[in-house]
Amino acid sequence: MKNFFLLALLLAGSLSVSAQTKFMTRTGTVNFVAEGPVKDDVKATNNQAACVLDGATGEVMFQIAIKSFVFKKALMQEHFNENYMESHKFPKAVLKGKVMDFAKIDLTKDGKYNVEIAGEMEMHGVKKQVREKGMLEVKGGKVILHSDFKVALADYSIAIPKIVEDKIAKEADVSLHMELAATAAK
């Protein structure tokens, strides 16, 4: 029994140490533009992305609700959800990975770093290894992650019908912006 308490105490202790080093947001921004040769405002914004960064290991996770993407045109939003992303079947996109060379980053003082995030992205039911460049900024105790990258729709089995082929780009330009605050997350 004594040992059990000791173990519990140790566990609680180690948890609280790592707990202090998590950074999190639930209001991250994701924009994308997938404009084809014929311009038609194929773009949307999502202000509800979640992101958790483990300040000890550099492990990072992004979660995005597909239905949180807001378009200007109702019909476009409907097609995006129903035909392309099938968000009723695949309601979220998840990226789980690691900030490479994380040991070089000092989270205790302000600074900017070019980083690479490598990991697995799951979207539209397809899992794919990804490696994207981005910027990590430490500013006033916050960690700001920013990345612009391209997503080839075909990589995630997102089929664009012939009739709208010249309106939708084969690669979407995605822009992520996460302002992560230190938290006592689990």
Next chain:
Amino acid sequence: MKKNTKILLLFIVIGGLVGGSIGLYLWFKPVPGIESLETQLTVPANDLFLAYEADENAANEKYLNKVVEVTGLVREVKTNEAGFPVVVLETDDMMFGVICEFESKNPLPRDVQVGALITIKGLCNGKLLDVVLNRCLFIN
């Protein structure tokens, strides 16, 4: 030209105009405001969260893409990076709850304060860390 042909042509032209206008109207129609959408489900914030914790797929079947009215205590009020008000409603979970992004950038009514019991209408987009609602409207 025969009279019949003329009438036929006229019908085709009118039909084309009407069809075209409907097409254009549909194409350019903006995303409708939440106030114009009928509430489909009413649920306490904690029950909504628990439903997702218990079985995410089943909860999605029931709530995903539905207009829901959620009632709960306000845990947190903030403005997101894009300038929209955001409210997190309490659940039994220590960390996570029901997060609601408002449709309009207008300031929230004064009643929306930490600890207040409020009802919010919005679209349920599933669960990330929290259950996520967007395009929300303050009901009372």
